[in-house]
Amino acid sequence: MAQLLLGKEVTASLNEEIRRKVAQLNEQGVTPKLGIVRIGEREDDISYERGATKRCETLGVAFEKFLLPADASEEEVLKVIQAVNEDDSIHGVLLFRPLPRHLNEDKIVNALAVEKDVDGITDGSLAGVFTNTALGYPPCTAQACLEILKYYDIPLSGKRAVVVGRSLVVGKPAAMMLDRENATVTICNSRTQDLPQICQEADVVVVAMGKRGFIGADCLREGQTVVDVGIHVGDDGKLCGDVRFAEAEPVVEAITPVPGGVGTVTTSVLVGHVVEAAEKTLL
Ligand code: NAP
Numbered sequence: 108m109a110q111l112l113l114g115k116e117v118t119a120s121l122n123e124e125i126r127r128k129v130a131q132l133n134e135q136g137v138t139p140k141l142g143i144v145r146i147g148e149r150e151d152d153i154s155y156e157r158g159a160t161k162r163c164e165t166l167g168v169a170f171e172k173f174l175l176p177a178d179a180s181e182e183e184v185l186k187v188i189q190a191v192n193e194d195d196s197i198h199g200v201l202l203f204r205p206l207p208r209h210l211n212e213d214k215i216v217n218a219l220a221v222e223k224d225v226d227g228i229t230d231g232s233l234a235g236v237f238t239n240t241a242l243g244y245p246p247c248t249a250q251a252c253l254e255i256l257k258y259y260d261i262p263l264s265g266k267r268a269v270v271v272g273r274s275l276v277v278g279k280p281a282a283m284m285l286d287r288e289n290a291t292v293t294i295c296n297s298r299t300q301d302l303p304q305i306c307q308e309a310d311v312v313v314v315a316m317g318k319r320g321f322i323g324a325d326c327l328r329e330g331q332t333v334v335d336v337g338i339h340v341g342d343d344g345k346l347c348g349d350v351r352f353a354e355a356e357p358v359v360e361a362i363t364p365v366p367g368g369v370g371t372v373t374t375s376v377l378v379g380h381v382v383e384a385a386e387k388t389l390l
Contacts, residue, residue, distance in 0.1 A: 110259070110361040112334070114371040117251075117258040121375040122166060128382045129167040132389075139385035140169040141225070141378070142197040144187055146210070147177030152203040159201060162374045168381055171197065177207050184215050192220040198388065199225030199244075199381035222387065225380035227280065236280045239287055244380045249280035251372035252313050252334045253288070255363060261311060261332045263288035269306050271295045271322065271349070272315035277336050281313050302326065314349045323351040324358050333362040336369050 132139055141163055145152055156172075163170045173187050184206075191200050200223045206212045221231030221243040227250075232243025244250075256263060268290040272278035282294045290311065295302060297316075306312050306326035314322050315336035327333065337349030348365030356362055363369055 109356045109359050112255050112259050112361055112363045112368065114368045117255050117372045118375045120258055121254065121379055125166050125379050125382050128386065132385055135389060137385055137389065138169050139382045140171065140197050141381045142171055142173060142191040142200045144173045144191065144200060144202045146175045146179055146184060147207055158374050159377060162378050166378055168378050181210055184210060185218055188215060188218045192223065198384040199223050201226050202228065204228065223384060225377060225384055233275060236283050245284060246276050246280045247373045247376040248277045248336060248369060249284060250376045251369050252281050252336065253284045254372055254376060255334060259361065263290045266290050266310040267308055268292045268311040269295060269309035270313045277315035316349050318349055319347060320351045321349050324354045327355050327358045329358060331359045333359050334369065335363050335365050338365060338370060
């Protein structure tokens with residue numbers, strides 16, 4: 108039986124640290140605040156927003172919503188971005204993507220001040236991840252994977268890590284962050300040949316491919332740690348990941364369940380970034 112890497116345990120530890128920092132900020136007269144910019148009414152965005160605002164409330168972080176209609180013009184959106192950039196009471200901004208197709212996403216995303224980019228979406232934040240400098244913030248899901256591995260003391264230095272997926276939101280930044288921990292990292296994509304063999308060579312496998320139940324026992328071996336980032340709704344209506352959990356769990360050493368793994372940690376990482384951004388304004 109594999110050890111379950113439970114998101115709630117990691118979240119509890121992160122939340123404790125966040126609460127401590129919020130109390131210190133409060134003593135200095137600062138309440139950290141998240142600005143939420145949502146364009147349109149996408150179900151996924153609303154659901155993530157609900158989770159984020161709930162976590163903010165629990166942890167003493169304020170939030171303010173900036174809601175625009177799905178047909179908002181580029182000018183209107185840029186005006187809101189400028190407003191949140193200039194509002195000193197807002198320390199971090201969550202801008203939901205993808206933006207409606209008529210908007211220039213690259214232009215709008217990069218109009219966001221990098222020091223408020225707590226979701227790690229600007230080119231500046233990604234540069235920070237690649238250069239390992241304190242520029243912006245890493246994408247929250249990628250960082251959540253690392254927080255889980257760190258919390259459970261999974262050895263990374265000198266180990267082989269495989270990341271399945273190379274998106275800028277998860278795969279690529281997760282790979283860079285594993286590299287920072289001195290793992291030897293292989294990044295796989297949809298053209299990768301011999302995926303099962305490559306995965307089996309790894310000590311740590313991070314799966315972020317967005318394909319329900321794609322990774323099974325043929326890709327895994329004993330002794331491995333598996334982080335499953337995927338979120339899907341199964342035929343039975345229950346949430347499941349990119350990994351076939353029932354097949355993987357008896358084989359590997361440790362694994363994140365879905366649900367109950369990466370998802371919950373992501374939200375605390377986001378709120379943690381807001382608090383960090385607030386702290387930086389006092390420096
Ligand atoms: P994405 O943008 O669709 O990227 C998927 C990546 O997987 C791509 O790089 C793709 O390669 C690669 N891939 C697809 N099929 C493959 C295959 N057969 N072999 C190897 N690589 C393959 O997805 P994403 O945004 O990174 O998200 C990945 C998953 O994580 C999704 O299920 C998403 O719902 C979930 N997610 C969870 C959270 C959370 O908080 N838990 C947050 C964000 C996302 P190419 O580049 O060649 O196309």
